[in-house]
Amino acid sequence: MTGPDPRPGHLSPMMTLVFAVVCGVTVANIYYAQSLAGPIARDLRVPPQWAGAIVTLTQLGYGAGLFFLVSLGDIIENRRLTLMLTAGLVLSLAGVLTSTSPGVFLLSSFAVGVCSVGSQVLVPLATWLSPPAMRGRVIGNIMGGLITGIMLARPLASFLAGHFGWRAVFAVSDGLMIATFALLWRVLPVRHPHPRMGYGPLLVSTLRLLVVSRTLRRRMTYQGVLFGVFNMFWTGVPLMLHDRFGLSQQAIAAFALAGAGGALSAPFAGRLADRGHTRLVTGMAMCVAMLSWAVSGWAASAGAMGVLVIAAITLDTAVQANQVVSQRVVYSLSDDARGRLNAAYMTVIFMGGAAGSTLGAWTYFHGGWGLTSLTGAGLVLVSLLLYMTELRSSGMEQPKRI
Known part of the structure; x- marks a missing residue:
């Protein structure tokens, strides 16, 4: 299924809600580990001097994804790019969930950060689909969902880990991202940009x-x-x-x-x-x-x-x-x-x-x-x-x- 044909200047309230929820559950993956660094380090026998890397590598991955992948939305069909990143996030979370060694966990955490930038591909797409007079409202609604995901990530992780262990957090998140992929596959519209440059010039x-x-x-x-x-x-x-x-x-x-x-x-x-x-x-x-x-x-x-x-x-x-x-x-x-x-x-x-x-x-x-x-x-x-x-x-400019 390829999704409905998009029309610039048209984004329904239901699609706005979908974008907000998807951005929230996606970006939350960057923040779960902040509440779980201690239990994860003990379980995987991460040396104390490297415990901070549990959080830092996810953030570094997100920063790398922001610069190297988000700009691809200007030259790659946006639906395909978002689905690829979401699929990568599903696989990365599975790697975190099943990891039994520090190396596999840290590498998977970095990949989680990289693939979580799918939310930042959706926000510009939403502005393209919105009428100019309502873009602030649409951005506000979507950012409300995104920020809610950030703020709820830590307490949710603490609650689940306290009752079921730290792996339960990533099991729930992986399930949410599988459902997110299925939802986006069904409803996300196709948007073909008009590329005027290759990837290298794009970064420049x-x-x-x-x-x-x-x-x-x-x-x-x-x-x-x-x-x-x-x-x-x-x-x-x-x-x-x-x-x-x-x-x-x-x-x-x-x-x-x-x-x-x-x-x-x-x-x-x-x-x-x-x-x-x-x-x-x-x-x-x-x-x-x-x-x-x-x-x-x-x-x-x-x-x-x-x-x-x-x-x-x-x-x-x-x-x-x-x-x-x-x-x-x-x-x-x-x-x-x-x-x-x-x-x-x-x-x-x-x-x-x-x-x-x-x-x-x-x-x-x-x-x-x-x-x-x-x-x-x-x-x-x-x-x-x-x-x-x-x-x-x-x-203003x-x-x-x-």
Whole structure:
């Protein structure tokens, strides 16, 4: 079955829901191991000095896939590319599930990261299928599903591993991805791009976009900082919750589940972007993120758990809102280069997130949550100052062919 014929400017609410769910269950695979590094290392007898690789290799694979595979959406038929990546993810998860040695597990984990970028092929495809006036809303709805998958991955992994062992997490995920492949095979439309270059020039063109597009550079800087401090928070806060409040792993998972409420902001932010309020949303997102960090610092020292939960939700809300409006701007820069634009944008965003994870652990171990919250607020302030220079410019870069 080849899927229905696509029509540019037409994406039904049901297909939007399908895209959102598929993106959520796909991207969740990057984050399961963050809650399972300890049990996996013990079971597979991974040396302590290599335990961090359980998480890092999946993330490195995702970063490699973002740069080397997502841009293929501009030259390869999108349905085929998405199905190939989904099939690769099914096989990679099976490798993780059945691995009995550290080498096989780590290699399979890297492949899981690479193949999880199928979600980033679907987002540009959704914008192609959407009318221009509704692209922000569509991106918001899909990103809401994607972020929900990210936020639910950790508590779900903790729950399943606590009751059935760590392999149960990957067994459930593999089953979900098999069902996802069957669903996409049935409903995903065919979209033939009009390639004007080969693979090598395609990668060079992806890098060139960083040079020629000032708007792309600004948007990836804003979101790179926000996603970085987002990862700082969710790397450091479990450590702080255990040390300061004495929470168990299950209670920390419940805290993370509460933070998933921030994903609800994505559809609303998309609607505001469609109405021309992109800059307003960006400015508000930065201010809210900075305030959230300040409040979280006070809440931790005062022992105010309820306030800390609110700070987590508002920080997530700010990060997701800016992601939606930024993607709408980036995808509007060129109709023919959305795959490359997304590859360049998301690669840099992911690098910011990875740096934030490292910084979150470093600041907490060297200065406690006070240093972590101060660093997070300071980074957002620097980004806000950069954003204020944009307000003095004549306007956003207009869409153009690249």
